[in-house]
Amino acid sequence: MAVGTLAARAAAPSSAGKTRGAIVIDDVVKIYDPEGAAVMAVDHCSLNIEAGEICMIVGPSGCGKTTLLNAIAGFHEITSGRILLDGEVLCSTEKPKAEPSSDRIVVFQNGALFPWKTNLDNVAFGPLMQGKLTKAEAADKARAMMADAGLAGVEHNYPGEVSSGMRRRVEIVRALMNEPKVLLLDEPYRALDSLTKSVMHEALLEIYYRNKVTIFFITHDLEEAIFLGHKVAIMTTRPCKPKKVLEVDIPHPRDYSVLTSKRFRELMEETNEAVHEEALKAFAAGEKEG
Amino acid sequence: MAMGKTSRLHSVYWRGAISIIVFLVLWEVGSLSKTWIKWESFEWLRNVITALGFKPIYLPWIGAVPAPTEVLAVWMTVLTDPGYWQSWYMSFFRVMMGFLAAMIVGIPFGLLLAVSRTAFGIGFPVFEVLRPIPPLAWVPASILFWPTQEMSIAFVTFLGAFFTIVINVVGGARSIDVRYFQAARSMGSSQADIFWRIILPGTLPSIVVGSAVGMGITWEVVVAAEMISGGGSQIGGTSGGGLGFFIWNSYVGGSYEQIVVGMISIGIAGFISSELLRALGRRVTPWLRLR
Numbered sequence: 211m212a213v214g215t216l217a218a219r220a221a222a223p224s225s226a227g228k229t230r231g232a233i234v235i236d237d238v239v240k241i242y243d244p245e246g247a248a249v250m251a252v253d254h255c256s257l258n259i260e261a262g263e264i265c266m267i268v269g270p271s272g273c274g275k276t277t278l279l280n281a282i283a284g285f286h287e288i289t290s291g292r293i294l295l296d297g298e299v300l301c302s303t304e305k306p307k308a309e310p311s312s313d314r315i316v317v318f319q320n321g322a323l324f325p326w327k328t329n330l331d332n333v334a335f336g337p338l339m340q341g342k343l344t345k346a347e348a349a350d351k352a353r354a355m356m357a358d359a360g361l362a363g364v365e366h367n368y369p370g371e372v373s374s375g376m377r378r379r380v381e382i383v384r385a386l387m388n389e390p391k392v393l394l395l396d397e398p399y400r401a402l403d404s405l406t407k408s409v410m411h412e413a414l415l416e417i418y419y420r421n422k423v424t425i426f427f428i429t430h431d432l433e434e435a436i437f438l439g440h441k442v443a444i445m446t447t448r449p450c451k452p453k454k455v456l457e458v459d460i461p462h463p464r465d466y467s468v469l470t471s472k473r474f475r476e477l478m479e480e481t482n483e484a485v486h487e488e489a490l491k492a493f494a495a496g497e498k499e500g
Numbered sequence: 501m502a503m504g505k506t507s508r509l510h511s512v513y514w515r516g517a518i519s520i521i522v523f524l525v526l527w528e529v530g531s532l533s534k535t536w537i538k539w540e541s542f543e544w545l546r547n548v549i550t551a552l553g554f555k556p557i558y559l560p561w562i563g564a565v566p567a568p569t570e571v572l573a574v575w576m577t578v579l580t581d582p583g584y585w586q587s588w589y590m591s592f593f594r595v596m597m598g599f600l601a602a603m604i605v606g607i608p609f610g611l612l613l614a615v616s617r618t619a620f621g622i623g624f625p626v627f628e629v630l631r632p633i634p635p636l637a638w639v640p641a642s643i644l645f646w647p648t649q650e651m652s653i654a655f656v657t658f659l660g661a662f663f664t665i666v667i668n669v670v671g672g673a674r675s676i677d678v679r680y681f682q683a684a685r686s687m688g689s690s691q692a693d694i695f696w697r698i699i700l701p702g703t704l705p706s707i708v709v710g711s712a713v714g715m716g717i718t719w720e721v722v723v724a725a726e727m728i729s730g731g732g733s734q735i736g737g738t739s740g741g742g743l744g745f746f747i748w749n750s751y752v753g754g755s756y757e758q759i760v761v762g763m764i765s766i767g768i769a770g771f772i773s774s775e776l777l778r779a780l781g782r783r784v785t786p787w788l789r790l791r
Contacts, residue, residue, distance in 0.1 A: 285682050310685045322679035326701035326787050335697075336687035368787040388687055 230296055231313075231391030231424030233259040233282065238291035240277050251277040253449030254291070259441070261296070261391075264418065264425040266439035268432055268485060270492035274450030275428045276319075279394050282426065283316045284308035295391065312340055315385035316394040320401065321377050323369040329380045330356070330365035336388035352387060359383050359417060375406040379413060386421055395427045399434070411438060412465060419463055432485050436460075436477050437468060444484050447492040454484045524568050531570075534563030566757045571764070574757035583746075587762075590742040591726065592769065594650075595718045598657025602714060606662045607707060610669025615699065627666065635660040635721045639728050653725045653742075660721035661714030665707070672706020673699055705788060708781035715777055719770045723747070743769065 240252035251274040259265040267275050280286040282293055282300065284307060292302035300308035308314075315336075316322075323332045333352035337343040343351060356365060359379055364372050369380065378398050385393055399407045411434065418425060429435050435442045442456040460473055468474050566574075578584045612619045613627075635656050642652040676699065684698050726744030741749070743766050750758035782789060 283682070283686060310682065312686060312688050315686050316682065318679045318683070320679075322677065322683040324680060324683075324698070324701070326704070326785070335684075339684070339690075339693055340688035370787055 230261050232261040232296055233257075233265075233392060233424065233426065234294040235259075235278070235282075236292050236294065238278070238281065238293060239289045240274070240281065240286075241289045244289065250449040252281075252288075253446075253451045255451040257443055257452055257455070259424060259426065262422045262424055263440045264427060264438055266435035266442045267426065267428045267445060268430065268435045268442055269445030269450060270447050270489045271430055273445050273447040273488065273492060275445055276396055278450065279316065279396055279426065279428055281308065282392070283314050283394055284310035285316075312336060312388040313391040314394060315388050315390040315392075316396060317378070317381050317385055317398045319396045319398065321369075321374075321381055321398075323377055323381050323384065325368060325370055328366050328368055329361070329372070332369065332380060333384045333387055335384065340388070348387075352383075355383050355387060356380070358420070360413065373406075375402055375410055378402070378410060382414065382417060386417065386423070390423055392424045392426060395425060397428050397430070399429075407434070408466060414438065415462075415464060432478065432481060433469070436474060436481070437464065442481065444481060445488070447488045447495065453488065454481065456481055527562070527565075528567050528569060530562035531565055531567035532563075534561075566760055571757045571760045574755070575761045575764075578758065578761055584765075587741065587743050587746040588765065588769065591722055591744065591766075592773075594653055594657050594722050594726075594742065595715075595769075595773065597654050598659075598722065599661050599711075599715055599718050601654070601658045602661035602665050602718075603711065605658075606665035606710075606714075607669055610666040611673060611699065611703065613666070614670050614673030614703075615695065624670075627663075631663045631667065635717070636724050636728075639725055643729065649729050653722065653729055656725045657718050657722045660717040661711075664714040664717060665710040668706045668710025668713070669703055672703040672710075675706075676702035704785050708777075708785055712774060712777055712781065715773050716770065719766065719773070723766055 235255055235257040238252055238255045239250070242249040242251055255278065257265075267278070269275050277286065281288045282295075284300070287306035288301055288303075289306070290303040293300045293308065295313070299305070323329070324335070327335065330349060330352050333356060334343075334345075334348035337348045337351065338345060353365060356362060359382070361376065361379060361383065364376060364380070369377050372380070382393070382395075382398075399410050402410060415438065427435075427438065432442075436456075436458055439458055440462070442458060443452045444454045444456070445451065446453045456477065458477060460468055460471070460477075609623070613623055614620070638656050638659055639652070642655045643649065646652040646655055680698050680702065681694060684694050689697065722742065723744030726742035727748040743762055746765075747759050747762035750756070750762060
């Protein structure tokens with residue numbers, strides 16, 4: 211992949227216009243089953259994510275990262291605290307559950323493309339539901355966006371007919387069709403092999419340079435986090451809150467040569483121990499996946 | 501690749517043909533054994549059994565079953581009997597009526613139970629108590645309840661498929677991944693959109709499976725119901741009351757070959773219905789074809 215074209219794209223103003231999608235997570239607490247077992251999943255967690263930033267959330271499996279994502283997406287309630295999007299309160303102690311909306315789209319861990327719809331119909335789904343586009347317009351836009359993402363030729367296949375890497379890409383394009391302010395990615399590349407993963411990383415960056423949405427990306431892979439993120443938040447294991455927030459000063463656009471750079475190695479060394487510590491704690495606690 | 505597929509298909513047909521031929525040959529040989537094996541030659545075995553203090557019994561013996569060649573000969577004559585075809589028509593008609601009614605009532609009912617907690621709370625307990633009752637146990641009550649025999653047969657046939665379809669629809673709708681609902685809601689789907697675009701297609705595979713199983717049960721039930729109720733309204737005379745009645749009538753009339761003709765006819769009828777249903781199922785769930 212030519213770095214030049216990436217740089218040009220990164221510099222060009224995004225088609226969505228002004229970047230938007232600043233998230234403020236303010237003192238959020240989530241306790242499951244407060245009357246009974248009272249499991250604290252998120253413990254007074256605060257985090258600022260700037261508009262158009264890629265924020266990577268790193269932590270061991272089951273540490274409570276997904277709980278945070280579900281709160282932002284509006285799938286689950288919080289116990290206290292508040293979450294703001296561009297200054298507007300999504301959820302708070304008074305209104306514990308945010309309203310799910312097309313400005314915050316989730317790309318799920320195991321994928322949630324509708325298996326009964328073709329890839330094209332999946333991608334065209336959002337604008338059609340929101341009544342923003344007619345059927346023909348939605349199909350045209352979907353076709354164009356898929357072509358841009360290197361997905362020409364699989365429009366009329368069902369998700370079950372293409373590789374898992376391609377399915378992920380289709381799902382990200384489906385999310386972007388909604389012109390969201392924030393893309394919430396929940397370990398989207400977890401099930402992929404490392405070679406496919408590296409392809410997916412560059413593809414994601416390319417899509418990002420073109421769309422400039424805020425990305426909230428959950429992973430347990432530190433290398434992935436530093437490679438992709440502007441910001442890397444290393445979370446403590448259950449209950450979850452930032453243990454260390456790292457600003458990655460490697461300039462975007464990035465490509466795979468970054469992985470072997472000196473700065474990348476330094477940042478890995480700086481954070482590796484914190485991650486390992488939490489992994490050990492999680493292992494000792496015997497937390498299940500999730 | 502296309503070549504490989506056809507040749508694989510050919511070998512499937514070949515194996516099928518060979519297994520049927522081998523089965524027929526074994527059956528013929530077994531049946532002919534009555535000409536060289538006489539029960540009387542086993543008198544000593546009966547004596548041993550009696551001596552051991554057991555009741556003298558006869559063992560099942562394939563020689564008692566008519567040979568396939570004999571069956572075929574009778575079948576050829578039966579083919580010209582309009583009553584036989586009337587029986588085909590009657591049984592098919594009853595199966596289709598019962599089955600279609602079960603689909604028309606069962607699918608919406610199952611979906612209702614799946615989407616509405618209130619409906620589930622009210623409807624499911626009654627459903628679960630009635631479900632274990634075998635369809636055939638409904639025969640007497642249904643004869644009393646419905647004004648005509650034809651209606652009571654149709655009703656029992658309906659029950660055979662109904663419970664299976666409902667339980668599959670409920671199970672299928674409830675096992676739809678929650679992420680599909682979350683994704684749809686995030687993308688701005690209304691409740692109606694979620695029903696028509698997520699719940700319904702998500703349940704379709706289970707509807708297809710439930711229907712296939714239900715269709716099998718319908719055939720079992722219709723044949724038994726015809727035997728019990730004496731062929732319904734007796735349209736078409738002694739051999740025209742449905743395939744179940746045809747078998748029963750042959751048994752009563754002592755034409756053992758004709759019993760087997762009736763049995764094989766039901767096998768063929770059931771096979772045709774399943775194949776039609778499978779083809780239809782593949783059409784409505786094209787995304788499952790690739791697995």
